[in-house]
Amino acid sequence: MEDFNINDTLQDKSYNDSDIYYNDDDYKGAELTEYVFTCIIICIGIPLTLVAIRGVFSLVRNNHVTPIYIINLLISDLIQLCCMIVEVVKPKYLIMEIVYDYIYHFGVLASVGFMVCVALERYLVIAWPLWYHFEQNIKISVVVSVVVWALPLVFFLFSFLAVYFEVAVQNLAIILAVYFLLPLPLFIFFLIGTLKALSASRVPLDEKRRIVAILVVVILIYILLFLPSIIRFLQEEATNNVTLSCASFTLLKFSPLADLFLYVFMRKGAVEKLLCCCRKDSNGISSPTVCQLRAVQI
DSSP, X not given: OOOOTHHHHXXXXXXXXXXXXXXXXXXXXXXXXXXXXXXXXXXXXXXXXXXXXXXXXXXXXXXXXXXXXXXXXXXXXXXXXXXXXXXXXXXXSHHHHHHHHHHHHHHHHHHHHHHHHHHHHHHHHHHSHHHHHHHOOHHHHHHHHHHHXXXXXXXXXXXXXXXXXXXXXXXXXXXXXXXXXXXXXXXXXXXXXXXXXXXXXXXXXXXXXXXXXXXXXXXXHIIIIXXXXXXXXXXXXXXXXXXXXXXXXXXXXXXXXXXXXXXXXXXXXXXXXXXXXXXXXXXXXXXHHHHHHHHHHO
């Protein structure tokens, strides 16, 4: 397969036979595994994401809140899932594959930005509730969302310029890895800051649990699904290993499914139901009184 310039940096799925040699059986096995998982993710992810988007809009109507960042995150996930369909179909023309590559990674980069926005918003609710209540409004959220959507475009513009001026591909991979790596310390800071501010916060207990659950889920998603790709971009040896490269890229494809957990924990009573089930499993039986009281609250 021919090289795609910046496409090599973003996906590492095209291979130059004069530079790198792969075991043909390993390549076919890794490619088949990635293909199967991609089909499963598409079949499960698209309907669930559409249901989640509809559910978020119902939360807006019922609770008079506007989870703009969650909505944008789900839209970026939907973009990724639609691009996976193009990958499975295997377009005939090279230009279509290149366009698919850019659109897919546009969705990935945008989803990273909105995950940061979701975590930041949850942190502000606990750590700075008064400021969040009086200063946060829909206009600010919309402006931030526009900026987040624009950042991937800036990165792609820089990529085109780098290719034009013949900048080394590995340098672009490092820049992309740094882009992915920067949110991780922010997520950890938001979680630690939220835990420290919990005791002094006047936010209701169920809301505190939901906020902590969302922050924990964001960190787990990032460590389990994004960190392997970061390592792949930073280490040339990992990039040249077709099995590790396909494995990290397949894990990245699971991020739209993992993001659905953020929608689940947004709903009132989700954490309480989970805790009730966990106590039932740990004790062998559940307390009918406790579960019934929680069901009434939900």
